[in-house]
Amino acid sequence: MNGAQVLSRAKDFLYKNARLLDRKRYEYHFEGGxxxxxxxxxxxxxxxxxGFGNALEPDLRCPQSQPVPTELALTIMEEVHYFDPHIVKGIVKHLQQITLPGGGVPFVFKNAKHYPHAPWWKTEEDCRPSINPTGKILGYLYKQKAFTDFCQEEWFLKNEQFTWDYLEHGSPTGYHDGIQWITFLENVPDTNKADKYWPALDDWLSRPGTIERNPLAEGYVHKVLDWCPVSTSYSRKFISDEEIHNHLQVLIRQQQEDGGWPINWHALSPGTELEWRGGITVERLRTLQSYGMI
Known part of the structure; x- marks a missing residue:
């Protein structure tokens, strides 16, 4: 199957099933939107x-603002190269309120339990800071230039110090931890200080088992193209051209009959599965585009 066919089938899936947000993402990346x-x-x-909620993260259905959906909003704005200043100001206002006394924001708030949610979206306390999503939130706040008046405010400095302290502990504990390290270190203005932590991250990324090398591995694993979704990804230097090629070929074969790509975890409901698959399908197309496959 050639790249044009892959794209055409995916477009059909998206317009049948995906959220408006993901259809607009598709239009931006592939149709001059x-x-x-x-x-x-x-x-x-x-x-x-x-803050952001309202099931922007499809497995977290509560309407109230949550840290990870707020991080996801920054991620989407970074993806399309447009940080809306009013949105960023709102996010800053929210972060001023939810930053914990010792710095950091929680992974999830306990009010999530009052609405349908995947099992990992629950907690019994709102006072435990987490590098996920604190690291990426800071990374994208550094990167955007739409609104920067907050950089010397106490809440922001506390989050910075929490993240530096976390990096002192050693190595990431998994994929979701590792991408927080990468986004923070790639964008923090103090590059000299960041240089201290890249070696520990590089050592961890190069260890067997950190990056799943088997393109046919099943279950909730993070493979080569999860770490390197675009050709300029930081982790690309740990992966050979042959591995990239093999994973791209398998990725194309994993496109399903309906034109979308699957998820590798248990969906909360049939509806959330389609929401996730819409977003994942745009991500897979972006990866194929970045490596010149479509």
Whole structure:
């Protein structure tokens, strides 16, 4: 199957099944669509407190603002190269309120339990800081230039110090931890300080088992193209051209009959599975595009 066929089948899947947000992402990346339109749709997920909820993260159905959906909003704006200043100001307002006394934001708030959610989206306390999503939130706040008045505010400095202290502990504990390290270190202005931590991260990334090398591995694992979704990804230097080629070939074969790509975890419901598959399908197409396959 050639690249045009892969893209055509995926487009059909997206327009049959995906959220408007992911259709607009597809249009931006593959049909000359507007990044402003992507972000305009994103605004619907933002709450009055400035944070994001409303099932922007499909397995977290509560309407209230949560840290990971707020991180995801920053990720989407970074993806389409448009940080809306009003959205960023709202996020800053929200982070001012949820930053913990010792720095860091939680992984999830306990109010999530009052709505349908995947098993990992629950907690009995709101006071435990987590590098996930604190690291990426800081990384993208550094990267964006739409609104920067907060950089010397106490809440922001506390989050910085929490992240530096966390990096002192040694190595990441898994994929979701590792990508927080990478995004933070790639964007932190103090590159001299960041240089101290790259060796520990590189050592961890090069260890057997950190990056799943088997393109046919099953279950909730993170393979070569999860670590290197685009050709310029930081982790690319730990992966051979042959491995990239093999994983790309398998990725194409994993496109399903309906044109979308599957998820590798248990979905909360049939509806959330389609929401996830829409987003994942856009991600898979972006990867294939980055490596010149479509």
């Amino acid at each position: 507007s990044n402003v339109e992507v972000v305009d749709v994103l605004k619907a997920y933002q709450n009055q407190d400035g």
